[in-house]
Structures are given as structure tokens and as C-alpha cells.
Amino acid sequence: MRRTLTFTTATAIALALSLPAFAEPQAGGRLNLIIQPEPPSLMMGLVQNGPTQMVAGDIYESLLRYDENLEPQPSLAKSWEVSEDGLTYTFTLQDNVKWHDGEDFDSSDVVFSVDVFLRETHPRLRASLVHVEKIEAPDPSTVVFTLKQPFGPFLGIFEAGTMPMIPQHIYEGTDFANNPMNNTPIGTGPFKFEEWERGSYIHLVKNEDYYMEGKPYLDEVYYQVVPDGASRAVAYETGQVDVLPGGSVENFDVPRITAMDNTCVTDKGWEFFGPHSWMWMNNHEGPMADKNTRKAVMHSLDRQFALDALWNGLGKLATGPVSSSTRFHDSDTPSIDYDPELAKQYLADSSYDGETIRLLPLPYGETWQRWAEATRQNLIETGFDVELVATDVAGWNQRVGEWDFDLAFTYLYQYGDPALGVSRTYVESNIAKGSPWNNVAGYVNPEVDALWQQAAVSASAEERQELYSQIQDTIVDDVPVAWLLELGFPTIYRCNVKDLVTTGIGINDGLRDAWIER
Amino acid sequence: MMLDGFKRFARNRGAAIGLVILLFVILTAILGPLLYPDSPWKMVQRPFLPPFTMDGLPLGTDALGRDVMAGLVHGARISLLVGLVSTVVALLIGVPIGALAGYFGGFIDDALMRFTEFFQTIPSFALAIVLLAIFQPSLFYVILAIAIVSWPPVARLVRGEVLSLRSREYVEAAMLSGQGTLQIITRQILPNALPPIIVLASLMVATAILLESSLSFLGLGDPNVMSWGYMIGTARTVMRTAWWLSFIPGVAILLTVLAMNLIGEGLNDALNPRLSRKSR
Numbered sequence: 001m002r003r004t005l006t007f008t009t010a011t012a013i014a015l016a017l018s019l020p021a022f023a024e025p026q027a028g029g030r031l032n033l034i035i036q037p038e039p040p041s042l043m044m045g046l047v048q049n050g051p052t053q054m055v056a057g058d059i060y061e062s063l064l065r066y067d068e069n070l071e072p073q074p075s076l077a078k079s080w081e082v083s084e085d086g087l088t089y090t091f092t093l094q095d096n097v098k099w100h101d102g103e104d105f106d107s108s109d110v111v112f113s114v115d116v117f118l119r120e121t122h123p124r125l126r127a128s129l130v131h132v133e134k135i136e137a138p139d140p141s142t143v144v145f146t147l148k149q150p151f152g153p154f155l156g157i158f159e160a161g162t163m164p165m166i167p168q169h170i171y172e173g174t175d176f177a178n179n180p181m182n183n184t185p186i187g188t189g190p191f192k193f194e195e196w197e198r199g200s201y202i203h204l205v206k207n208e209d210y211y212m213e214g215k216p217y218l219d220e221v222y223y224q225v226v227p228d229g230a231s232r233a234v235a236y237e238t239g240q241v242d243v244l245p246g247g248s249v250e251n252f253d254v255p256r257i258t259a260m261d262n263t264c265v266t267d268k269g270w271e272f273f274g275p276h277s278w279m280w281m282n283n284h285e286g287p288m289a290d291k292n293t294r295k296a297v298m299h300s301l302d303r304q305f306a307l308d309a310l311w312n313g314l315g316k317l318a319t320g321p322v323s324s325s326t327r328f329h330d331s332d333t334p335s336i337d338y339d340p341e342l343a344k345q346y347l348a349d350s351s352y353d354g355e356t357i358r359l360l361p362l363p364y365g366e367t368w369q370r371w372a373e374a375t376r377q378n379l380i381e382t383g384f385d386v387e388l389v390a391t392d393v394a395g396w397n398q399r400v401g402e403w404d405f406d407l408a409f410t411y412l413y414q415y416g417d418p419a420l421g422v423s424r425t426y427v428e429s430n431i432a433k434g435s436p437w438n439n440v441a442g443y444v445n446p447e448v449d450a451l452w453q454q455a456a457v458s459a460s461a462e463e464r465q466e467l468y469s470q471i472q473d474t475i476v477d478d479v480p481v482a483w484l485l486e487l488g489f490p491t492i493y494r495c496n497v498k499d500l501v502t503t504g505i506g507i508n509d510g511l512r513d514a515w516i517e518r
Numbered sequence: 519m520m521l522d523g524f525k526r527f528a529r530n531r532g533a534a535i536g537l538v539i540l541l542f543v544i545l546t547a548i549l550g551p552l553l554y555p556d557s558p559w560k561m562v563q564r565p566f567l568p569p570f571t572m573d574g575l576p577l578g579t580d581a582l583g584r585d586v587m588a589g590l591v592h593g594a595r596i597s598l599l600v601g602l603v604s605t606v607v608a609l610l611i612g613v614p615i616g617a618l619a620g621y622f623g624g625f626i627d628d629a630l631m632r633f634t635e636f637f638q639t640i641p642s643f644a645l646a647i648v649l650l651a652i653f654q655p656s657l658f659y660v661i662l663a664i665a666i667v668s669w670p671p672v673a674r675l676v677r678g679e680v681l682s683l684r685s686r687e688y689v690e691a692a693m694l695s696g697q698g699t700l701q702i703i704t705r706q707i708l709p710n711a712l713p714p715i716i717v718l719a720s721l722m723v724a725t726a727i728l729l730e731s732s733l734s735f736l737g738l739g740d741p742n743v744m745s746w747g748y749m750i751g752t753a754r755t756v757m758r759t760a761w762w763l764s765f766i767p768g769v770a771i772l773l774t775v776l777a778m779n780l781i782g783e784g785l786n787d788a789l790n791p792r793l794s795r796k797s798r
């Protein structure tokens with residue numbers, strides 16, 4: 001138990017230290033972070049996967065940032081206004097913002113980025129832009145978005161990974177994907193791109209002309225590429241890196257590393273993403289098509305055990321489809337807790353008659369494999385016959401996309417709003433063979449579909465809450481998937497690195513405020 | 519002759535020790551499930567319980583709180599099963615190919631030996647990994663993959679033996695007496711080629727156990743089967759905090775493989791007395 005205790009102590013220290021620091025930030029210094037895996041590109045307008053965002057979040061900015069409660073904060077927009085009818089959004093930009101090559105940033109860059117560049121290259125943003133009628137720049141420091149109809153989550157899409165500002169003077173009229181400048185990204189962010197030694201490191205340097213007086217504090221930032229998990233842990237232990245962003249070391253290494261001196265850990269900085277894990281259940285056919293069988297599965301799962309034994313207690317038990325860090329979460333939904341007796345009752349009432357259930361672990365390493373083993377055992381104890389199906393990533397994608405499974409582990413981001421990151425998993429229009437990221441379970445409920453639609457275009461937050469609560473109640477009762485955990489990805493860092501995670505987007509939001517205490 | 523061999527075997531102390539260990543492992547494999555009727559996957563206590571700290575859990579628990587002793591006992595079955603079955607399958611492939619090549623010679627020999635070399639030139643472990651990546655990793659395919667990578671030495675050995683035996687006078691006598699080819703190979707030649715095959719087979723069982731462990735260690739084993747290699751594979755990640763989790767099944771593998779090797783050596787001495795005396 002000693003391990004767990006030291007770990008809890010470390011967590012407590014970290015929490016204490018993540019409270020607002022009253023010390024005056026000190027300028028200077030170099031910060032080394034792990035980047036895992038190596039990003040394919042740093043041009044965030046073209047590539048938005050996790051590692052790209054983590055590095056490019058220092059280079060590119062958007063109009064807003066979001067705190068841990070997902071309330072909008074100023075970034076390139078210093079203020080904003082929403083009209084009464086929810087149709088007009090007016091942003092006022094910061095003064096004296098320059099691109100890294102010295103050109104001025106102004107409202108025409110915003111219009112170009114959103115209306116021209118990202119509309120062409122960014123599928124997730126494009127889905128939101130269908131609600132936008134026009135984007136205008138009445139003067140150099142003002143941008144006005146006019147919507148066709150109210151769109152509830154609209155103020156939640158002005159984040160750097162969703163809407164990075166792209167320099168118009170470099171990209172206008174060019175072939176975006178093949179522009180040679182993609183290799184030397186130009187943004188407005190606190191750090192400039194300096195050098196990328198493939199397979200080794202990415203080097204960023206301080207943007208001396210940054211619009212915020214005195215920021216950033218750091219002189220240089222190195223993102224180190226270390227392909228092997230054990231070596232990444234060693235890199236921290238030997239002092240080669242100072243920060244291990246969430247997911248860069250295996251969970252089983254976390255307690256050992258966090259027990260080190262001068263080491264802090266935080267699970268903050270993921271609120272915007274809200275990584276939510278669940279097991280797909282195949283509603284299309286087979287034993288899981290029966291609601292009672294699905295309920296039997298749901299109540300068989302000892303999720304608290306998985307949280308403690310596999311995730312080091314970091315994260316939370318999910319209560320339903322919407323993460324507690326996502327807006328409009330409702331915890332007052334039917335219970336999906338571990339209850340072996342209830343599970344057996346549901347199983348007895350179901351049409352299950354001993355078929356072998358095929359369970360696909362997520363092929364993302366040891367933690368997920370162990371989790372599948374524990375789950376299999378939980379299900380066996382309820383009375384299921386379960387077989388683990390070993391796959392690699394490609395095999396997993398294919399089997400899940402082709403609905404060739406009974407149960408399959410997964411996790412997805414929620415992007416702060418149910419309309420952006422939750423409804424996609426449950427609406428009938430999103431059932432299509434071939435992709436493992438849509439409504440793979442095959443959940444069909446036309447009533448709920450109508451509510452999703454209504455909630456997305458409602459202008460009133462109260463009305464949205466009411467609709468989403470109704471949705472959550474119904475879906476939790478239908479158990480189309482077996483919700484597991486709101487994953488906690490710990491960011492591990494030296495305690496003298498301050499203000500590393502200051503928003504709900506975490507390190508992906510850039511190191512604008514980070515400084516090193518000496 | 520047979521009795522002499524047995525005496526020689528029993529006089530070899532190493533072989534006797536090997537036999538005792540193997541008998542113990544076999545006994546564990548047979549009786550173990552009676553002593554540990556529960557599934558070795560069952561999570562019985564809190565994770566990472568060190569050995570000798572709790573009654574009823576002599577070897578402690580692993581990362582998920584599973585009984586290590588139960589895993590070891592159930593793993594013995596899998597290791598022996600894989601070792602024996604895959605060796606038998608390898609013999610079933612290797613012996614006929616070697617016998618045909620050795621007996622007929624000429625074009626058939628060339629064709630069969632080139633075919634054998636094709637398998638021999640690929641490193642066997644790499645080939646096993648590739649085979650399992652193609653197949654679904656299950657116990658059946660693990661055994662098949664091990665058999666496929668281990669038959670070539672058998673074929674070559676048998677070919678050599680048959681090649682030297684087929685020109686013996688008693689074989690020629692059998693030919694003259696009008697016995698059929700199949701009869702000559704199975705009745706006259708193979709029984710006399712048996713001793714080196716037996717020795718090789720005992721070593722192959724050891725290799726097969728090691729191969730299965732290595733594959734499971736890499737996560738290419740059957741995920742539904744508790745084997746020693748799997749136990750080490752999962753414990754590898756916590757080597758620095760719970761070293762005993764990889765040490766205990768490691769010792770089990772070491773002892774079993776050592777026993778098979780000692781027995782193989784003893785058999786070699788017993789069945790080829792002249793050869794062994796020469797080498798001493």
C-alpha cells in the first residue's frame with residue numbers, strides 16, 4: 001500500500017502547487033518536454049492530431065482560450081459580444097499582434113483563416129461552419145460572425161486546435177497542402193519555430209515581439225522525441241526532460257516517477273477534451289442487441305477497481321455519455337454502478353444463452369490489455385462466456401468499423417460541448433460502416449435524435465441543459481454502450497516549473513504563461 | 519539392449535534430476551486444477567501482494583490482484599501442452615519429409631531439401647512472429663506456428679540417418695525379399711533411426727516451451743490462456759517495483775527447460791553409448 005500512499009501524497013502536493021502561485025514569474029530558461037508520438041507536421045491548419053496540437057499550440061493561436069470550467073477567455077480577441085438573438089458574434093482583436101515574420105495580424109487574417117483556409121482543410125470545424133451565414137471584417141480589429149440559426153456550442157469553437165489563425169499573406173491563393181511554408185510554420189503565438197531534427201527534437205524559441213508585455217517567460221522550448229515508453233520514463237528520471245505530458249509514459253510507471261523528489265503531477269488541462277472511455281456494444285446484432293444483456297454487462301463492470309489498479313486513481317467513473325467536464329453534464333441519471341447481483345438478474349431476463357462474446361481490447365499498450373482482462377473476468381463472473389480477440393491498431397480499426405465485434409474498448413474526445421463531441425456517437429445519421437469513430441454501436445432512437453437536433457440549435461443555455469438532461473436520462477437507460485471512465489491523463493513535471501497548465505486545454509494551449517523558478 | 523539403455527540413463531545423475539523435475543511439472547499440470555479449481559484470471563486480492571505475506575496466497579498477487587500460484591499451476595499445463603503437441607506435429611511433418619528425401623535421393627531429395635532450407639534460412643523466431651501476425655493468436659495457431667518453425671532440423675536429421683541406413687545389407691535384403699517401399703522405410707529404416715530422433719525431440723520440447731513463452735511475452739500468445747510467458751510479459755512492466763512477478767514464472771520456465779535438456783542428454787548417452795563415450 002506504500003506505493004499508493006506516496007502517490008496520493010504526490011497528488012496532494014501537486015494540487016496544492018497548482019493553486020495560483022503568488023511568486024513573481026521569473027523570465028528565462030529552457031524547458032524540455034516529451035512529445036509522443038512525433039507529429040507528422042506542425043502546420044495546425046492542416047493537421048490537428050494530438051502531438052501536432054501540443055507543439056503547434058505554442059506557434060498558433062486562436063481568438064479564445066477556455067479555462068478549466070470551459071468559460072471563454074481572451075486570446076487573440078480581447079473582447080466579444082453575442083447578440084440577444086444568438087445570431088451575431090462580434091469579436092474585437094488585440095492590438096499590436098504580429099506574425100512571426102513581422103507582418104501585422106488583423107481581421108482579414110481571421111476571415112481568411114476561417115472562411116477560406118480552414119473551411120477547406122478542417123472537417124471538424126467545417127461541420128460547425130454550416131451554421132454560419134457570413135464572416136465579415138468591418139475594420140482591422142473587428143470580426144463579425146453571422147449565423148443562419150442559433151448554434152449553442154458556437155462560442156466553444158474558437159480554440160487553437162479547432163480554429164488556428166493562419167497567415168493570409170503567406171497562404172492566400174496557394175495550394176495549401178503543398179505550400180513550402182508548411183515546414184516552417186508562421187503563427188502569432190508566444191514561441192517561434194526554430195528547428196526540427198526529425199526523430200530527435202523540435203526546437204522553439206521565444207517570440208520577442210509577442211503582444212503580451214513580458215511574455216512568454218521561457219527563452220527556448222525543446223520537444224524531445226523518444227519513441228520507447230520506458231526510455232521516456234528514464235529521460236525524466238535522468239533529468240533529460242522536465243515535463244511528461246499526459247500519455248507519454250505508461251500508467252504503471254506513473255507512481256514510481258511521481259514519487260521522485262521535486263516532482264508534481266496534475267490531471268488538469270484535459271477538461272476541454274474530456275477523454276471519455278467506454279465499451280462499444282454491438283447493438284446491430286448478436287447478444288448485445290438485447291437491452292437486458294447490455295444492462296447485465298454494464299452492471300458487471302467493477303470500474304472503481306480499474307480506476308484504482310490501472311489508472312492510479314486518476315480520472316473519474318463516468319456516469320453516462322457526457323463527461324463531467326463537458327458542458328451540460330447531468331449526474332442525476334439512472335445508476336450504472338457495479339452491482340454483480342443486479343447484473344445476474346438482467347442476464348437471467350435476457351435472451352443470452354451462452355454464446356461466446358468477442359471482446360476487443362484497445363491496442364494502445366499494457367494498461368488497456370490489463371483492463372480488458374479484468375473486464376473479461378468481471379463478465380465471466382456474471383455468467384458470460386467471453387473471449388479476448390487480440391488485434392493490432394489496423395485490425396482494431398477494421399473490426400470496429402465493420403461491426404465485427406460484440407464488445408470493444410474505445411475512448412473519444414468531447415471538445416467541451418455535447419453537440420461537438422457527444423452526439424456524433426449516438427445519432428442514427430452517423431451510422432455508417434467503415435469508420436470506427438462514428439455511431440459504431442448502431443444505437444437508434446429517433447426521439448433522442450430529434451432532441452439532439454433541437455439542443456444544438458437552441459440559443460438558450462437553460463433550454464439546452466433541459467434537453468441534454470432529458471437525452472442523458474434516456475440514453476443511460478438504453479445503455480447503447482458501456483461507459484467506463486473519464487480518463488485522467490496525468491501531466492508530470494518538475495515542481496519548479498510554474499503555470500504549466502493554466503487552461504482547460506492544458507499544454508496543448510501553449511506555454512505562454514509557463515516559467516521556471518530558480 | 520533396452521535394459522542396458524535404461525541403466526545407463528539412470529546412472530546419469532543429471533538425467534535423473536531432470537526426470538524428477540519433469541515428473542513434478544507433469545504432476546502439477548495434472549493435479550494443479552484440482553488444487554486450484556478457480557480460474558487463474560480471477561482477481562482475488564489487492565494487486566501487488568508480495569509472496570509469503572498472506573495465507574492461501576503463497577506467491578502473492580500480480581498487477582490485477584490475480585493469484586500468482588494459480589497462474590503458475592495453470593501455466594504448467596499450457597507449457598507442457600504446447601511443448602508436446604507442437605513437437606509431435608513437427609515430427610509428423612519432419613520425419614516423412616526427411617525419410618522420403620533420404621530414401622529416394624536424386625530429384626526428390628533435392629526438391630524436398632530446398633523446400634526445407636527455405637524454412638531454415640528464415641530465423642525461426644521471426645518466422646513464428648510473422649505467422650502469428652497473419653493468423654489469429656490462439657492456442658491452436660501458437661502450436662501450429664511453433665511446429666512450422668521447428669520441423670526442418672528433424673527433416674535434415676532423419677534424411678541423414680536414412681541416407682546412411684538405406685545402403686545397409688539388411689535393407690538391401692528387405693528389398694530383395696520384395697517388401698514395398700513404404701514397408702521398408704517404416705519397418706526397417708525408421709526404427710533404427712529412432713534414437714537420435716528421440717533425443718532431438720526431447721530438446722525440441724524444451725525449445726517449444728521457450729518459444730511459446732517468448733511469444734506470449736511479446737503479447738502474441740493466446741490472450742485467453744494463462745501461460746508462464748504471459749505472466750513474465752505482464753510483469754515486465756513492473757520489473758522495478760515487483761521483480762518477483764517476473765522472477766517466479768522465469769524460474770519455472772528455467773527448471774522445465776533445464777529438465778528437458780538434462781533428459782535429452784541422458785537419452786543421448788543411453789541410446790548412443792558409443793558416441794557418448796567418444797565425446798567424453
